[in-house]
Amino acid sequence: DIVMTQSPDSLAVSLGERATINCKSSQSVLYSSNNKNYLAWYQQKPGQPPKLVIYWASIRESGVPDRFSGSGSGTDFTLTINSLQAEDVAVYYCQQHYSSPHTFGQGTKLEIK
Amino acid sequence: EVQLLESGGGVVQPGGSLRLSCAASGFTFSSYAMNWVRLAPGKGLEWVSGISDNGRRTVYADSVKGRFTISRDNSKNTLYLQMNSLRAEDTAVYYCAKDQWLDGAFDIWGQGTMVTVSS
DSSP, rough: OOOOOOOOOOEEEESSSSSEEEEESSSSSETTTTEEEEEEEEEEEETTTTTTETTTTTTTTTTTTTTTTEEETEEEEEEEESSSGGGEEEEEEEEOSSSOOOOOOEEEEEOOO | EEEEEEEOEEEEEETOOEEEEEEEEOOOGGGSOOEEEEEEETOEEEEEEEETTSSSSSSTTTTTTTEEEEEEETTHHHHHHHEOOOOOOEEEEEEEEEEETTTOOEEEEEEOEEEEOOO
């Protein structure tokens, strides 16, 4: 199974500043035939289901604000939230959908400083 | 509106069984693979099981293999999870989630249904 490891486990950032969350996979999730990374990011707020934010490592899901961006390839990925807003407080998860089981990272709790 | 609605959660004793359902609407259910994902108290998301669009291919997490069975009825636009031999560690909110496309990310999620395994 592919193990997904996020860092940090928790993060406190001031409003208007940048938040950066990292995700590392135990093996590459880059599919060579289409050159796509099978890596997604989800946002989960308390009492709500997860929401897809980024797919294929860097593509924003429809309706997601452009302050959210994803980068990386192979085994190392980053979710960046520019100009942090109060509504961005949540737990963020990375997930690989390259192979079953489609494992998630342990989550990163993002709070306001 | 694209929607997934889970039902069937509740309190069950260890060793007991429960069947979860997920009713889909607003999209062509039979064209998409589907999944179950759970969130245990104080823990992170755990993918539990997935099923192909036609139901012929199923996959499971090691933690539930041999105890849980995923299935679907495309004529009823409904996904199921039969859970047997339940353990305390199966206590969680269970979400159904739709694949964007073949081997895609999970773009639509239900609100979840709570399963509590306790004596």
